[in-house]
Amino acid sequence: MNIYDIAELAGVSIATVSRVVNDSPMVSEKTKQRVRKVMEENDYTPNVFARGLGLNSMKTVGLMCPDIADAYMARAVAYLEQNLKEHGYNCILYCSGYDIEERHVAVHSILQKRIDALVLIGSSYAEDDENSEKVEYIREAAKQVPVFMMNGCIQGENIYCALCNDFQAAYMAVTELLQSGREEVLFLSDSHSYSATQKLRGYKQALKDAGLSVKDSMCVYVENKIDKARDLLLSRNDLMFDAVFATEDGLAVGALKYAKKRNLSVPRDISIIGYNNSELSVCCDPELSTVDSRGDRLCKIIIDSMMLRLKNREIRSKVYANGFLIRRETTDF
Amino acid sequence: MNIYDIAELAGVSIATVSRVVNDSPMVSEKTKQRVRKVMEENDYTPNVFARGLGLNSMKTVGLMCPDIADAYMARAVAYLEQNLKEHGYNCILYCSGYDIEERHVAVHSILQKRIDALVLIGSSYAEDDENSEKVEYIREAAKQVPVFMMNGCIQGENIYCALCNDFQAAYMAVTELLQSGREEVLFLSDSHSYSATQKLRGYKQALKDAGLSVKDSMCVYVENKIDKARDLLLSRNDLMFDAVFATEDGLAVGALKYAKKRNLSVPRDISIIGYNNSELSVCCDPELSTVDSRGDRLCKIIIDSMMLRLKNREIRSKVYANGFLIRRETTDF
Numbered sequence: 001m002n003i004y005d006i007a008e009l010a011g012v013s014i015a016t017v018s019r020v021v022n023d024s025p026m027v028s029e030k031t032k033q034r035v036r037k038v039m040e041e042n043d044y045t046p047n048v049f050a051r052g053l054g055l056n057s058m059k060t061v062g063l064m065c066p067d068i069a070d071a072y073m074a075r076a077v078a079y080l081e082q083n084l085k086e087h088g089y090n091c092i093l094y095c096s097g098y099d100i101e102e103r104h105v106a107v108h109s110i111l112q113k114r115i116d117a118l119v120l121i122g123s124s125y126a127e128d129d130e131n132s133e134k135v136e137y138i139r140e141a142a143k144q145v146p147v148f149m150m151n152g153c154i155q156g157e158n159i160y161c162a163l164c165n166d167f168q169a170a171y172m173a174v175t176e177l178l179q180s181g182r183e184e185v186l187f188l189s190d191s192h193s194y195s196a197t198q199k200l201r202g203y204k205q206a207l208k209d210a211g212l213s214v215k216d217s218m219c220v221y222v223e224n225k226i227d228k229a230r231d232l233l234l235s236r237n238d239l240m241f242d243a244v245f246a247t248e249d250g251l252a253v254g255a256l257k258y259a260k261k262r263n264l265s266v267p268r269d270i271s272i273i274g275y276n277n278s279e280l281s282v283c284c285d286p287e288l289s290t291v292d293s294r295g296d297r298l299c300k301i302i303i304d305s306m307m308l309r310l311k312n313r314e315i316r317s318k319v320y321a322n323g324f325l326i327r328r329e330t331t332d333f
Numbered sequence: 334m335n336i337y338d339i340a341e342l343a344g345v346s347i348a349t350v351s352r353v354v355n356d357s358p359m360v361s362e363k364t365k366q367r368v369r370k371v372m373e374e375n376d377y378t379p380n381v382f383a384r385g386l387g388l389n390s391m392k393t394v395g396l397m398c399p400d401i402a403d404a405y406m407a408r409a410v411a412y413l414e415q416n417l418k419e420h421g422y423n424c425i426l427y428c429s430g431y432d433i434e435e436r437h438v439a440v441h442s443i444l445q446k447r448i449d450a451l452v453l454i455g456s457s458y459a460e461d462d463e464n465s466e467k468v469e470y471i472r473e474a475a476k477q478v479p480v481f482m483m484n485g486c487i488q489g490e491n492i493y494c495a496l497c498n499d500f501q502a503a504y505m506a507v508t509e510l511l512q513s514g515r516e517e518v519l520f521l522s523d524s525h526s527y528s529a530t531q532k533l534r535g536y537k538q539a540l541k542d543a544g545l546s547v548k549d550s551m552c553v554y555v556e557n558k559i560d561k562a563r564d565l566l567l568s569r570n571d572l573m574f575d576a577v578f579a580t581e582d583g584l585a586v587g588a589l590k591y592a593k594k595r596n597l598s599v600p601r602d603i604s605i606i607g608y609n610n611s612e613l614s615v616c617c618d619p620e621l622s623t624v625d626s627r628g629d630r631l632c633k634i635i636i637d638s639m640m641l642r643l644k645n646r647e648i649r650s651k652v653y654a655n656g657f658l659i660r661r662e663t664t665d666f
Contacts, residue, residue, distance in 0.1 A: 026438055058446075063426070067411060071612075074407035078400060081428045090446060093396070093426040095414050113423060226615055253616050260618065279404075282559055283586050285593065285618040 001042045002311070010038040018088035061306070062110040062145075064094045065121035066103075070224075071278045072295060076121050076150060079299040087307055089116065098124055100134060107141050117306050119148045123195030126152030146309050148302045151293075152194050153318065160309065161318045162301040164293045166195050169323030170202025173273050173291055174245050176325065178210045180333040182243035182271055188233075188255060189247040190224035199247050199275070222251065229254020234261060242270055249274035249281045252288055256330065272330040286329030294321040334375050343371040394639070395443040395478075397427045398454035399436075403557075404611045405628060409454050409483060412632040420640055422449070431457055433467060440474050450639050452481045456528030459485030479642050481635045484626075485527045486651065493642065494651045495634040497626045499528050502656030503535025506606050506624055507578050509658065511543045513666040515576035515604055521566075521588060522580040523557035532580050532608070555584065562587020567594060575603055582607035582614045585621055589663065605663040619662030627654040 007014045012035060019027045020035040027035075038044075061084050065073040081091045092113050096106035103125065110118065118141060126149065127134050135154045141147055142158035149161040177185050187203045189196050204214045218241065222232045229251045233239070246252035252274030256266060264270050266286055274281055274290035281288035298321055305315045327333070340347045345368060352360045353368040360368075371377075394417050398406040414424045425446050429439035436458065443451065451474060459482065460467050468487045474480055475491035482494045510518050520536045522529050537547045551574065555565045562584045566572070579585035585607030589599060597603050599619055607614055607623035614621035631654055638648045660666070 024438065025441055026434075060425075060446075068401070068414065069404075069408045069411035071402075071404065071407070074404070075402045077426070078402035078428060081401065081426060085427075090442065091426050092393075093410070093414060093424050094418075095411060109423065226612070250612070256618075279559070279583070280612065280616045283613045283616045285589075 001044050006035070006038055006042065006044055009042070010035045015086050015088075018086075021088065024088075057116055058114050059089050060113065060115050061089045061091050062094060062113060062115040062118040063091050063121065064096055064106060064110060064118065064125075066096055066098045066124050068093065068095050070122075071280070072276050072293075073121050076295055076299055079296055080119060080121075080303065083299070083303050087303070104137050107137055111141055111144055115145055116310060117146045117148060119150060119302060119306075120152060121150045123152040123193040124191065125149060126154050126194035128192045128194065128197050146306065148306055150295075150298050150302060155317075159317065160302075160305055160315060162298040162305070163318065163320050164195070164295075164298060164323045165320045166198035166293070166323065167202040167205075169275075169291045169293065169325070170199040170245065171206045172202075173325050174203050174206035175210065176333055177243045177245065177271055177273065177331070178206065178212070180271065180331070183212075184218070184241040185243040185245055186239065186241040186255075187219040187247075188229065188244050188251045189219070189221055190251060191221075191247070196247050203245060222254075224248045224250045226250055226254045226257060230257040230261065233258040244270065244272045246273065247275050249276050249278045249288060249290055252290065252330075253280050253284045256284055256286075256288070266330050267332045271332065273325070274330075277326055281326075281328070289328045289331040290326055291323045292326050293323045297321045334377050339368070339371055339375065339377055342375070343368045390449055391447050392422050393446065393448050394422045394424050395427060395446065395448040395451040396424050396454065397429055397439055397443060397451065397458075399429055399431045399457050401426065401428050403455075404613070405609050405626075406454050409628055409632055412629055413452060413454075413636065416632070416636050420636070437470050440470055444474060444477055448478055449643060450479045450481060452483060452635060452639075453485060454483045456485040456526040457524065458482060459487050459527035461525045461527065461530050479639065481639055483628075483631050483635060488650075492650065493635075493638055493648060495631040495638070496651065496653050497528070497628075497631060497656045498653045499531035499626070499656065500535040500538075502608075502624045502626065502658070503532040503578065504539045505535075506658050507536050507539035508543065509666055510576045510578065510604055510606065510664070511539065511545070513604065513664070516545075517551070517574040518576040518578055519572065519574040519588075520552040520580075521562065521577050521584045522552070522554055523584060524554075524580070529580050536578060555587075557581045557583045559583055559587045559590060563590040563594065566591040577603065577605045579606065580608050582609050582611045582621060582623055585623065585663075586613055586617045589617055589619075589621070599663050600665045604665065606658070607663075610659055614659075614661070622661045622664040623659055624656045625659050626656045630654045 003014055003017050007017045020032050063077055068074055094106050094110045096103045138154055139156040142156055147159045151163055153161045174185055207214050222229050244255040252272050255272050259266050259270050274288045277290045277292040281290040301319050308315050336347055336350050340350045353365050396410055401407055427439050427443045429436045471487055472489040475489055480492045484496055486494045507518055540547050555562050577588040585605050588605050592599050592603050607621045610623045610625040614623040634652050641648050
């Protein structure tokens with residue numbers, strides 16, 4: 001007898017059963033009585049919901065991201081929190097920063113909070129190499145609770161990854177730039193994370209497949225701030241490019257500001273593609289062509305997987321979603 | 334059956350029961366098993382743990398906001414989480430939505446999490462009237478834990494408010510528009526929250542003090558989305574205005590998009606002022622003049638006050654920070 005059976009017998013949704021168990025005021029007294037009666041008759045105890053000892057579950061999920069002020073992460077946290085709540089789970093938030101030692105401390109701390117599962121948001125947790133020893137602390141964490149990674153990938157027991165296929169998305173975007181006649185595409189990034197590494201691979205492969213050589217000097221790194229990206233490009237007179245593929249929308253907007261300062265017309269003189277389809281991409285002028293990196297989709301995959309995993313069902317350790325290019329005004333194809 | 338009964342039956346102290354519930358490594362496995370057995374046999378759930386027992390602090394602060402995907406709130410949560418952590422506190426995040434019933438449920442739920450204090454982020458919790466009966470549930474919550482409001486104000490025991498002086502900031506901004514020669518200032522807002530009401534008061538007072546009449550038709554409300562604001566202004570041919578004072582940067586960017594569509598030059602034909610000094614304000618083109626509403630400052634006030642309050646010191650129930658105008662490219666003064 002599990003929650004599905006109870007829901008069916010009581011003629012309500014699983015979410016409603018969950019709410020009754022949590023004595024949520026969102027459920028009417030009448031419904032509560034009906035659901036509780038079914039539970040009693042079938043000797044169903046809510047303890048079964050929880051991981052391990054039952055008694056010990058606080059129905060809490062740990063959400064960890066480097067920086068909640070980042071729009072991509074904020075949106076992910078918003079989606080996860082909203083939907084986990086509907087499954088009866090509250091969220092502990094921990095912002096770890098990007099520093100590796102801080103992240104160690106963060107994971108250690110959040111595990112002391114009796115969480116049922118841990119979500120690591122953003123690819124920086126996977127480092128630049130999924131097999132790196134630097135991620136051993138995450139494998140250790142996964143011995144205590146299931147770990148779900150959003151857009152990062154680490155192989156290991158009890159670690160489940162939902163990923164945007166950044167290699168494919170970057171490959172497509174850069175290929176389109178080249179096919180539209182651009183010859184010198186700048187790769188502009190803020191990170192060497194797992195995701196950024198996949199994007200770089202896609203960029204390089206697209207150049208190779210177009211018969212062009214890859215120049216390391218055309219891969220430029222700068223903090224993800226509009227003014228920082230603009231100023232860096234303004235200072236680099238040695239760089240010659242007629243297109244920018246940026247791994248974040250903020251960087252792409254920086255490139256747009258650079259173009260304006262240089263009196264370059266976009267997309268006539270220079271094409272620009274951003275990443276993440278954030279609010280920034282429709283705020284700037286001209287509006288930014290950008291890759292939709294499927295953040296909401298990844299969150300949904302994580303929640304669905306988590307709910308199965310917490311019922312001890314088998315789930316896949318790695319699921320991909322495909323990103324796609326949204327064409328706006330900074331490209332001419 | 335309460336914690337005292339469990340302690341007695343298990344032959345341990347209340348503190349030990351608390352530690353078992355919290356799965357503290359300070360208690361031996363053998364003792365844990367014994368205490369858990371007693372709990373199970375007596376159908377005791379840790380929820381019963383009352384707050385205020387001292388030994389019961391989980392060093393956890395509840396952070397509640399309507400929508401963490403909102404940049405203002407995300408930044409506040411980032412600041413609070415970061416700094417509370419340095420004081421040894423973890424954060425439970427709860428996104429309540431804007432609906433009044435959802436907010437009731439949210440406060441009810443988060444109080445069950447044994448938090449030491451509750452922070453309500455954003456002025457929507459204060460409704461449009463701080464004395465409204467609609468905020469009674471917050472006064473009830475304050476009977477259990479100290480409640481800190483960021484940019485909202487409710488009078489009540491154990492409620493502490495840190496506020497931007499939105500009246501003064503709006504008054505200054507609109508006065509500057511009028512002094513620069515603008516005659517028809519549109520008030521563009523997305524809300525009737527406490528903060529929005531203060532901004533509206535400042536707008537009206539500035540008009541009055543300039544000898545102008547206040548027209549209700551010039552106060553326009555729309556969802557805080559760039560495209561929604563743009564489309565609304567495009568559809569309202571009845572409105573005549575040469576300036577926009579928006580209560581959110583997103584709305585101001587919508588006004589900017591409207592101006593572009595209408596071939597109006599900014600700030601020659603129309604001046605625009607936003608609010609919050611978000612990343613959007615430096616992303617758009619021309620860049621937005623906007624009010625810095627001192628979010629970081631308010632968060633700092635809240636944390637400093639909370640640390641004193643949790644040591645049972647007296648603190649002020651209401652502290653203001655003054656907002657100020659950041660002049661960029663959408664105004665000509």
